[in-house]
Amino acid sequence: MNDIGEFTLLLALATALYGCIAYVMSARGNRIDLYLSADKTPFIVWVCVTISSICLWKAFLTDDFSLQYVWAYSNRELDTFYKVSSFWGGQKGSLLFWTLLLSTYMLVVYFQNRNKNLRVVPYAMAVMLVIVVFFLFLINFSTNPFERIPLPPEDGRGLNPLLQNYWMVIHPPTLYLGYVGFTVPFAFAVAALISKDLDDGWIRMTRKWTLISWFFLCMGNLFGASWAYVELGWGGYWAWDPVENAAFMPLLIATAFLHSVMIQEKKDMMKVWNMSLILLTFAMTIFGTFITRSGLIQSVHTFDEATLGYYFLAFLFVIITACATLIIARLPLLKSTNELDSFFSRESSFLFNNLLLLGIAFATFWGTIFPIISEAVRDVKITVGPPFYNQVNVPIGLALLALIGIGPVIAWRRATLSNLKKNFLKPVLASLIAAIVLFPFIPLGNRAEIYTYVTFVLCAFVVTSIFTEFYKGTVSRMGLHEESVAGALTAMTWRNKRRYGGYIVHIGVVLIFAGIAGSQAYGTHTEKHLQLGESFEIRGYTIKYEKLVAIEATSIKTRIIAQLAVERDGNRYWTGHPEKEFYKGQNQPVSEVDVLSTWKEDLYMILADFREDESATIKVYVNPMVSWMWTGGWIIAFGTMISMWPDRLEQRRRLDRIRKQEQLFPSPAQE
């Protein structure tokens, strides 16, 4: 089976190589025979990569420790659930998983666009195949997951205990779905540049792909934060680690792209900008992979055998150089009319939104690479950690939050003074009321608290501006169609899915902002060493240490569980069971926290230490509003789903547009 896996990887590489050459030659030479031949390669590549992946999964599930990769990331005692996820637990498997997703995406694109736009699609397929070739080359010749051990050991080394968590089963695939997804708009953008077909066709063809990838990347980041929160046991969810940054940067740039692309669709402007943004987004996904696999920047997430950095750096260099050359060569064709009616318009607000999003992305990138710069310039190693990112990114983030509120209420093309007064009155009033109401209750003793106060006021501004939009639309529809409130609201949202779906996403973003602000500024924690029966108080909760239990969960895992009674106003409120897990052969035990999560706050418990006399050190955090962030994530998911839902009206408009084009430029047959 392992031989089959290895062979199919080689076959996939050869087919992909042939495919990209054949696609390019067919497009350049108008060779239909070559095109038909090339058109079979995405399917063959997908079949080969899928077979290879199945072989690796089978090796994990059957404990085949003759494979070095299976030995390094699995063992006999590992739960089947985690044996499946061990596939992407290390560098070799993660690259194969990336290739599997990429070839699957490529297959879907192939079926979606078969016999459509024969000027652009062959080049797009060729670009995707080039990327597949790069990954398959690495897998085949540098980091082969089917590498054998001459004398297979009895048992494996096992999966890192920190990765044995359900979020780690969901988080990497979600993130990869986002990372890999951006290959599709990137490929179509490059194809448009090569084929000189530079209208907004490539944007329309890839709009849903961009949204889907953005959604997965967003959820991947949130799932990663959830994993850090419940598994790392430090009471936080985001540490500005280089690899977290690497997942965050493409998300920011893609968000900028999603906004600015609307201006191109509406006004045929900013073609060069949009092209650059999508290329930069893709480059950032490769940069993220470079960070994880280079070992050049110290990170919690770096793979054990991070040896592929220079391949990715070279690939990144080739991508950036090729794309920049293509854009420069096509500049005359990318010229757009670029006219604006007024400085005060939604178009301008989108441009400033792009500036702020890229500002945060740049600050994050700068912080990530500054240790390398410092070492190169001064020969001094330094660390750039959370204090830097918090101090630099928070003010920019607040300006961005304000723009989320300004965007919906400022008119397209031209905002007059009366129009601004009318639209801004309610949101500004709401924020003023919020500022006055919150002032007596919120401490303003340090900068974090002041920022949080400003965040809450801005959240009130944004939410009011969005709800005003929903209110105005619903009322006008009720008047026109004599519908109920619910009916009008649903019909309005359904008929303008993209617009109102976007607003719902913004509400989710506001909740995330509020959650971050609340948890960062008003959290508290304490650490106590307790004997059995002792208790302590934290923010109205009485925590009583009741018992300590040791359980031999498996032959390699021992669980030490503390039982903590939580009382409020003299009544038993909840029972927490934080624990420490000891794995055979691992230096450090793993903390399994227990969290009582409510809308107001999280009571977060950690068993920090214990002794033979059954005394234990208990650490308790009270983190306000953390659940707001997770709720925000689900609202973003809901909003994105609405935005992406197929729109019959849009399809009809597209057909009308095609018909009009056909009337303007009739085909030879019609002539």
Place this chain on the structure above:
Amino acid sequence: MHTIKMMTILFVFVWVSAGQVSGVEAGVLLEDLENQLMCKCDDKCGKVLINCTCSTSDKTRAKFSKMLESGITVEQIVKMQVDKYGETVLSAPTKFGFNLTAWMTPFVALVAGGFGVRKVLLAWVCKKVKLILSMRLLLSQKFQKNIPNV
């Protein structure tokens, strides 16, 4: 004028973002210290001390707590750590010398970008105004031609 505006905005940004937190209460001194330093465990976990849960970090915390109780200030402890491990033990770059570029560059880029966006937008608005004016001129010329001389 533009330079003065740019410098003012830059100053405000840097002041807002890079100013020191004042009035730190005694109870949060340890937390402040933990925020400023990285964990230096054998595993090279790469975490800020406050976020680290390894056994080394627990010992370091206990040591720092005793040092603070004995009257050593946060600044003194930080200096001792820097002398021992080098600048890499700090969780953020210092705010002087070459490291200042770490703090300044994002804001310089943002302010420069802001002026760039403003310039581009004004140019686009001007283009439209010019277009409208030339259209008006054309129309009025055409209109005058069609009016018979009286």
